[in-house]
Amino acid sequence: MTSNARAPARIVIAGGGLAGLRTVEELRALGYAGDITLIGAENRPPYDRPPLSKQLMMGAVHDTSLRAELGSLGADFRLGERAEQLDDGMVRTDRGEYRFDRLVIATGARPVALPGPGRQWFLRTIDDALALRETLVPGARLVIIGAGWIGAELATAAAARGSEVTVVEAAAAPLGGAVGTDVGARTAQWYAEAGVELRLGQAVESVQDGGLVLAGGGWLAADEIVTAVGVKPDVGWLQSAGVKLENGVAVDEQLRCSVPGAYAVGDCAAFWSGRFGRRMRTEHWDTALRAPAVLAANLNGAAQRYDPVPYFWSEQFGRMLQYVGDHRGADRLVWRDPGYGPHWAACWLAGERLVAVLTVGLPRDLQQGRRLIESAVPVDPGRVGDPTVPLRDSAR
Numbered sequence: 001m002t003s004n005a006r007a008p009a010r011i012v013i014a015g016g017g018l019a020g021l022r023t024v025e026e027l028r029a030l031g032y033a034g035d036i037t038l039i040g041a042e043n044r045p046p047y048d049r050p051p052l053s054k055q056l057m058m059g060a061v062h063d064t065s066l067r068a069e070l071g072s073l074g075a076d077f078r079l080g081e082r083a084e085q086l087d088d089g090m091v092r093t094d095r096g097e098y099r100f101d102r103l104v105i106a107t108g109a110r111p112v113a114l115p116g117p118g119r120q121w122f123l124r125t126i127d128d129a130l131a132l133r134e135t136l137v138p139g140a141r142l143v144i145i146g147a148g149w150i151g152a153e154l155a156t157a158a159a160a161r162g163s164e165v166t167v168v169e170a171a172a173a174p175l176g177g178a179v180g181t182d183v184g185a186r187t188a189q190w191y192a193e194a195g196v197e198l199r200l201g202q203a204v205e206s207v208q209d210g211g212l213v214l215a216g217g218g219w220l221a222a223d224e225i226v227t228a229v230g231v232k233p234d235v236g237w238l239q240s241a242g243v244k245l246e247n248g249v250a251v252d253e254q255l256r257c258s259v260p261g262a263y264a265v266g267d268c269a270a271f272w273s274g275r276f277g278r279r280m281r282t283e284h285w286d287t288a289l290r291a292p293a294v295l296a297a298n299l300n301g302a303a304q305r306y307d308p309v310p311y312f313w314s315e316q317f318g319r320m321l322q323y324v325g326d327h328r329g330a331d332r333l334v335w336r337d338p339g340y341g342p343h344w345a346a347c348w349l350a351g352e353r354l355v356a357v358l359t360v361g362l363p364r365d366l367q368q369g370r371r372l373i374e375s376a377v378p379v380d381p382g383r384v385g386d387p388t389v390p391l392r393d394s395a396r
């Protein structure tokens with residue numbers, strides 16, 4: 001047991017997703033014996049989201065619960081309850097008030113909607129996913145707005161289920177916002193191969209019953225419309241609380257926010273990265289999984305830093321994509337491409353350092369790239385781009 005005299009007596013966690021649950025688990029693993037209350041807006045025990053657009057959408061699984069037994073954690077799980085306001089040392093919900101010594105904000109993110117009165121599906125919750133799956137029947141005309149990670153994964157599953165799928169994307173390439181146009185463009189042919197129509201450079205004006213009004217004129221008919229144009233941190237309930245918000249809850253390297261005693265973690269938290277020299281907010285499962293270990297230690301009196309090399313994966317069109325690092329500060333893109341077959345990698349360099357790698361079906365390059373990014377050693381760009389040389393051997 002590592003709890004010490006500074007351990008707070010009462011911890012309230014707002015948000016019952018992976019980050020919230022992992023915080024409870026890590027606190028108990030450290031021997032923290034005080035009161036923990038977890039307030040979760042969804043009427044369900046915490047569950048995993050990545051399978052929602054993959055195995056669950058394919059029909060291979062129906063339940064993605066994260067933990068069979070919540071009772072063993074000895075926490076007060078307030079499910080179906082929404083935090084609405086933060087006052088001095090108190091969270092007010094739609095059902096009650098909770099005093100805290102420490103607060104953890106883990107309210108995640110929510111999908112962005114488009115204008116228009118037509119019905120838009122979103123893919124964020126398990127209830128969204130189960131209901132949407134029912135509509136993916138052979139011949140149904142599904143239009144997905146957005147060729148990002150979620151749009152690509154949903155297109156994969158819907159096409160496999162026999163729906164007629166069209167993906168409408170405002171940018172010039174799929175995944176353009178995430179990995180840039182050059183890299184994203186290499187994924188465009190996957191759509192056609194799967195029988196999915198991809199319309200690039202096509203913004204949507206509004207969602208109507210039965211279809212989309214396209215920017216510049218035009219109508220695209222649809223039986224079902226899914227809007228997958230990104231998410232926003234779910235922090236509206238903190239607006240009046242004096243919490244510094246900067247694309248999410250601004251937290252320092254120890255995950256502390258501007259209000260004393262309050263912390264944030266997961267999709268809603270914009271943490272300061274000393275490694276990359278900027279504030280970062282990831283929407284990565286790996287962050288929600290691992291950051292709570294650092295947070296729990298800090299709640300328990302430690303002063304640990306959370307400064308990861310971020311990691312994300314996506315499964316689309318029969319391929320495994322893995323991304324590690326952050327390429328926003330990069331000045332050079334180096335392809336690592338045998339020139340044949342379905343496997344390739346994109347490597348981003350800032351000066352002589354590798355700062356990010358995207359691999360398609362190359363998990364070894366991903367692992368070796370991650371170590372090079374972590375160690376920040378100088379690399380030889382020529383060797384980085386030579387697929388016959390193990391990536392780790394590109395270190396100078």
Ligand SMILES: Cc1cc2nc3c(=O)[nH]c(=O)nc-3n(C[C@H](O)[C@H](O)[C@H](O)COP(=O)(O)OP(=O)(O)OC[C@H]3O[C@@H](n4cnc5c(N)ncnc54)[C@H](O)[C@@H]3O)c2cc1C
Binds near residue numbers: 014020040048109150
């Ligand atoms: C369909 C899908 C597929 C994904 N696939 C991948 C993948 O392949 N790889 C990857 O790395 N990541 C993936 N992700 C992202 C990953 O799931 C998220 O990064 C992760 O779920 C973040 O966890 P979180 O606990 O921070 O937030 P969330 O999972 O969003 O949980 C936050 C919870 O807080 C609740 N909440 C919000 N506001 C309040 C409030 N005011 N009061 C109380 N509760 C509130 C929400 O209802 C929600 O239940 C995927 C996400 C989705 C939706």
